[in-house]
Each structure stands twice: as structure tokens, then as C-alpha cells.
Amino acid sequence: xxxxxxxxxxxxxxxxxxxxxxxxxxxxxxxxxxxxxxxxxxxxxxxxxxxxxxxxxxxxxxxxxxxxxxxxxxxxxxxxxxxxxxxxxxxxxxxxxxxxxxxxxxxxxxxxxxxxxxxxxxxxxxxxxxxxxxxxxxxxxxxxxxxxxxxxxxxxxxxxxxxxxxxxxxxxxxxxxxxxxxxxxxxxxxxxxxxxxxxxxxxxxxxxxxxxxxxxxxxxxxxxxxxxxxxxxxxxxxxxxxxxxxxxxxxxxxxxxxxxxxxxxxxxxxxxxxxxxxxxxxxxxxxxxxxxxxxxxxxxxxxxxxxxxxxxxxxxxxxxxxxxxxxxxxxxxxxxxxxxxxxxxxxxxxxxxxxxxxxxxxxxxxxxxxxxxxxxxxxxxxxxxxxxx
Amino acid sequence: xxxxxxxxxxxxxxxxxxxxxxxxxxxxxxxxxxxxxxxxxxxxxxxxxxxxxxxxxxxxxxxx
Numbered sequence: 001x002x003x004x005x006x007x008x009x010x011x012x013x014x015x016x017x018x019x020x021x022x023x024x025x026x027x028x029x030x031x032x033x034x035x036x037x038x039x040x041x042x043x044x045x046x047x048x049x050x051x052x053x054x055x056x057x058x059x060x061x062x063x064x065x066x067x068x069x070x071x072x073x074x075x076x077x078x079x080x081x082x083x084x085x086x087x088x089x090x091x092x093x094x095x096x097x098x099x100x101x102x103x104x105x106x107x108x109x110x111x112x113x114x115x116x117x118x119x120x121x122x123x124x125x126x127x128x129x130x131x132x133x134x135x136x137x138x139x140x141x142x143x144x145x146x147x148x149x150x151x152x153x154x155x156x157x158x159x160x161x162x163x164x165x166x167x168x169x170x171x172x173x174x175x176x177x178x179x180x181x182x183x184x185x186x187x188x189x190x191x192x193x194x195x196x197x198x199x200x201x202x203x204x205x206x207x208x209x210x211x212x213x214x215x216x217x218x219x220x221x222x223x224x225x226x227x228x229x230x231x232x233x234x235x236x237x238x239x240x241x242x243x244x245x246x247x248x249x250x251x252x253x254x255x256x257x258x259x260x261x262x263x264x265x266x267x268x269x270x271x272x273x274x275x276x277x278x279x280x281x282x283x284x285x286x287x288x289x290x291x292x293x294x295x296x297x298x299x300x301x302x303x304x305x306x307x308x309x310x311x312x313x314x315x316x317x318x319x320x321x322x323x324x325x326x327x328x329x330x331x332x333x334x335x336x337x338x339x340x341x342x343x344x345x346x347x348x349x350x351x352x353x354x355x356x357x358x359x360x361x362x363x364x365x366x367x368x369x370x371x372x373x374x375x376x377x378x379x380x381x382x383x384x385x386x387x388x389x
Numbered sequence: 390x391x392x393x394x395x396x397x398x399x400x401x402x403x404x405x406x407x408x409x410x411x412x413x414x415x416x417x418x419x420x421x422x423x424x425x426x427x428x429x430x431x432x433x434x435x436x437x438x439x440x441x442x443x444x445x446x447x448x449x450x451x452x453x
Contacts, residue, residue, distance in 0.1 A: 167401060175404040176444035193444055196405045197437045200412035288421040323420065330419035330430045337434040344441055 006168050013161035018356065020154040021349050027148070027209070028346045030135040035327055035338050037128055046126070048109040048119045050089035060115035062091070062247040062265075068115050069093035069108035076106060080272075081246070082264030083112075085283070085290065090118055099269030102141070142216055149213030155206045162195050184358055191351040194344045201341045202348075208321035218318050219271055226309050227274050230297060239268055239275040240301030246278060248303050253280035253296035256308060261285050263293055268300045276300060287329075291319050408437045 001009075033040060041047035066078055076095035083091065091112050096105040109118040123129065137144030169192055176193055179185040250265060260282035266272035273279035277297040284290050293315075297306040311319075323329040327338030415433020418426035 166405070170401055175401070176440070178444060190445060194441055197408050197441050199405070200409045201416070201434065201437070204413075204416055287419075287423045287426065291420075320420075324416060330427045333431045334419060334427070334434070337431065337438060340438045341434065344438070 001164075001168055006165070009161050009164045013158060013165055014356065016154045016157040016161060017349075017352055020151040020158065021353055023148065023151040024155055025346065025349050027135055027151075028342050028349065030131045032339060032342055033128065033131050034135055035335050035342070037132075040128060044126075044128075046121060046128075048090060048092075048121060050087065050111055050118060053089075053113055057113045059112050060110075062250055063245050064115045065091050065110045065112065066093060066246060068110055068117060070095065072108055072117065072120065073106045077269075078246075078267045079105065079270050080264055080266055083262055085263075088112060088262065092121075099267060100271060145213040145216065149210045152206050152210035152213065156203060156210070159195075159199060159203050159206065163199060166192060166196050184355070187351045187354050191348055191355060194351075195348045198341055198344050198348065202345050204324055205327075205341075208325035211318060211321040212325055215318055216271075218314050222312065222315055223271070223274070226312065227297075230307050230309065231274050231276065234274075234276045237276070243268065243278075243300050244303040249278040249298035249300070250280055252303065252305055253278075253282065253298055253308075256296055256305070257282055257294060259285060260294060261290075273297070277306060291323055291329075292316060293319060404440075408440060411436055 038047060062081065066081065070076065070078065070093075073095050076097060077099055078093065079096045079099055079101075080094040081091050082094070089112055091110045093108045093110055094105055095108070103124075105124075107121050107123055109121060110116070111118050133139050136148075138148065140147070169188070173179075173189070178189040178193065246265060246267075250262065254260070254262065261284075263281040263283040264272075266279040266281070268277060269275045272281070274297070276299060278300050280296045280298060281293040282296065283293055293311060294308065295311070296308045298304070299306050327334055411433040413433075415430035418433070419430035420426070
């Protein structure tokens with residue numbers, strides 16, 4: 001690579017990193033506790049724990065579950081009923097002022113066997129909520145998400161330009177060499193070492209994080225792209241005044257794919273459904289398809305099956321990108337490795353910042369040197385020749 | 390295809406490429422299998438972490 005190219009790539013690397021570094025540090029720091037959110041919730045006692053009952057205990061009707069939850073929050077409408085990915089012993093019921101409301105929503109955890117209320121988790125307060133909001137949208141909604149997504153894009157540019165610059169910087173050094181004689185050389189070497197080793201992980205987590213910031217838009221597009229065609233026959237009709245049994249809707253959806261598990265049910269009018277339907281989302285029960293969802297639309301007035309449109313590629317991409325960002329698909333050892341790689345990334349970001357702050361700036365260095373030797377310019381015996389002053 | 394330029398490339402990139410392929414394979418195997426896939430993922434991501442720790446903390450003199 002000639003020196004002009006090195007200069008250009010250095011410029012790209014410097015500016016793409018400088019702009020996103022502060023936000024990336026924030027994302028790395030807030031992401032650290034989020035890796036362990038289940039374990040932290042367990043310690044804080046905020047994690048919902050369903051009692052162990054015999055496996056053949058009959059399950060409560062979803063209609064009863066919804067009644068129990070709604071009785072706690074009269075006036076609110078149902079939005080979702082969902083299971084944790086690995087625990088179908090209880091339902092999370094989400095209620096809101098309207099089907100699309102984003103603030104003031106209430107969650108009730110209801111035992112799926114006994115229909116007893118297990119907890120009323122507050123997902124909108126506390127330490128983990130603050131970490132979550134800072135990580136996802138900076139408390140600024142969709143605009144915050146898209147902003148963080150653009151910072152993620154800059155991170156990817158910084159990673160690619162960093163890889164390009166690895167070769168010219170490492171030409172005279174062995175892999176892993178960390179020179180100890182000068183602090184700047186030491187941090188440059190650590191920056192290069194940790195940067196090149198975390199490359200694949202950081203690029204994966206950065207890219208999937210960026211994709212996740214588009215989730216709201218992707219779901220809106222899905223409504224437009226797929227649901228609008230299914231809704232054509234409903235043109236001009238009002239949404240059903242009384243909802244048909246949600247249990248029956250869930251059962252007929254489940255009967256379509258008996259080998260699949262229930263993920264969640266989106267009630268009419270929510271972002272994941274249409275004004276006229278329950279949309280039941282089923283998930284696969286094998287590791288490779290447990291993250292993929294199969295939507296089944298059931299008429300919320302008549303309980304007739306409307307359709308089960310195949311998941312479009314963009315929703316598949318979104319769903320597959322989630323575990324790759326969260327690191328929640330390989331047990332506790334993977335969570336720990338995720339945390340260590342996250343810390344390594346913090347060191348890469350921090351050392352990069354350090355290298356920029358202590359950069360060799362000939363003009364500034366000369367100024368400092370002059371100021372140190374001659375604090376008062378008038379005391380100098382001779383003026384520099386040719387000076388304008 | 391072999392020559393001094395190629396040897397230089399290989400000397401510089403063999404470690405980054407090996408660790409990158411290990412990481413990528415680990416990220417993928419855990420998606421498709423909960424048994425061997427998880428074990429391979431722990432290895433594939435664990436080796437890069439160990440390599441970083443080794444070069445960052447074990448002084449060069451003791452390594453030789």
C-alpha cells in the first residue's frame with residue numbers, strides 16, 4: 001500500500017471512530033449488565049418464577065388468563081400474551097391504553113396452569129431499565145434507535161478501515177507483539193492486537209445491533225407488504241366490537257403446526273397484527289429454528305383461520321440477528337465470553353481514544369516546547385529571523 | 390503462487406485468519422446445535438479471548 005492510500009485509510013479510521021467512540025463506549029458499558037439480565041433479575045428478585053407443578057397439570061384457558069390480568073388494570077386493552085423462550089409455565093400479559101401505546105403499559109405474569117397472578121413486573125423502572133433504554137434508544141424512541149444504528153454503521157466502517165491499516169502498522173512486528181518501552185507504543189500494540197482478534201465478534205455484534213435498530217421499521221414494512229393484502233376483504237369493515245375466544249384462536253393456530261411451540265399472541269390493532277386479527281406467533285422447537293417465528297392470522301371476530309403467510313426474508317434476518325447480538329444462545333459460558341469480548345472492545349475503544357489524544361502533532365508539540373523554554377516571549381534575546389512581529 | 394510476498398502475507402495474517410475463522414464458526418455452530426454446537430462455540434470464542442490475555446499479560450521475555 002502506498003503512503004497516500006495509508007493516509008486516506010487513516011483519515012477514514014480516525015473520523016469514523018472519533019464520531020462513534022463515545023456512543024460505542026456507552027453501548028459496551030450498558031450492554032455488559034444486559035448480557036446477564038436474567039441472572040441479575042434473579043438476584044434482584046424481579047425475575048418471574050413459576051412454581052413447579054406436575055407436568056400433566058392441565059393448562060388454564062387463555063381467556064381466563066386474560067380476564068385475570070385485565071381485572072388488575074380495568075380500562076386497559078390487551079396487547080400481547082407471550083411466553084419466555086424456554087419457559088411456557090407462565091404468560092406475560094401486556095396491557096395498554098391503546099393497542100399501540102408505548103408509555104404506561106402494564107405487564108402481568110400469570111401462571112399458565114392455575115391462572116394465578118405471579119407478579120406484576122415493572123419493565124419501565126430501575127437500574128436494568130435505564131441500562132436497557134440507554135442501550136436501545138437513549139430515551140428518544142425511534143429517532144434514538146436510528147441514531148444509534150448510524151453510530152453502529154460508523155463502527156463497522158472503523159472496523160473495516162482498522163483491518164486495512166493492520167498490515168502497514170504490523171509489517172515489522174510479530175503477531176501479538178506488545179512493546180513495553182513506551183506507553184504510546186504499548187497501547188498502539190494492544191489496540192492492534194485486541195482489535196484484530198475481536199474483529200469477527202465485534203463486526204457481528206455491531207452489524208446485528210444495527211439491524212436491530214431497524215426492527216420497528218421492518219415490522220411496519222411487514223404490515224404494509226404482507227398484511228395489507230390479507231386485509232383487502234375487510235375493507236370498509238369495523239374491527240370486531242367483541243373479541244372471540246383467544247384460547248380458541250391459539251388452539252386452532254397451534255393445530256396448524258403441532259410440532260411448534262407458542263411464542264406470543266398479538267392482539268388486534270397492535271403493531272404485530274391487524275385490526276381484525278389475533279396473530280399467533282409459533283416458534284420451532286429445534287435450536288436452529290427456535291428463533292424463527294411462524295405467524296398465523298385468526299379472525300378476531302369469528303375465530304376463522306385467515307392465513308399463515310411465510311416469514312419474509314427481512315423478518316428472518318431480523319430474528320436471526322437477535323441471538324447473534326445478545327449472545328444468549330450458548331449458555332452461561334457464552335455469556336461470559338460475550339462479556340470478556342465486550343471488555344476487550346472497551347479497551348480497543350479506550351486505547352484508540354488515548355492514541356488520538358496523545359497523537360504526534362508537530363505544531364502543538366513545538367508550541368509546548370517553546371512555551372516551556374521561554375515563558376515570556378519578550379524575554380527572548382533574539383527575535384526569530386524573518387518573523388512578522 | 391508461493392514467493393517472498395506470499396510468505397509475508399501468510400506470516401502477518403495466519404493468526405488473525407485462524408482466530409477469525411474460529412470465532413465465526415463458533416458464532417454459527419451454537420445457532421444450529423445445543424450440544425456439540427455450544428461446545429464448539431465456547432472453544433471458538435474462548436481461544437481468541439485466551440490469545441488476547443496471553444499476549445497482553447504474559448511478558449514477552451517469559452513467553453520465549
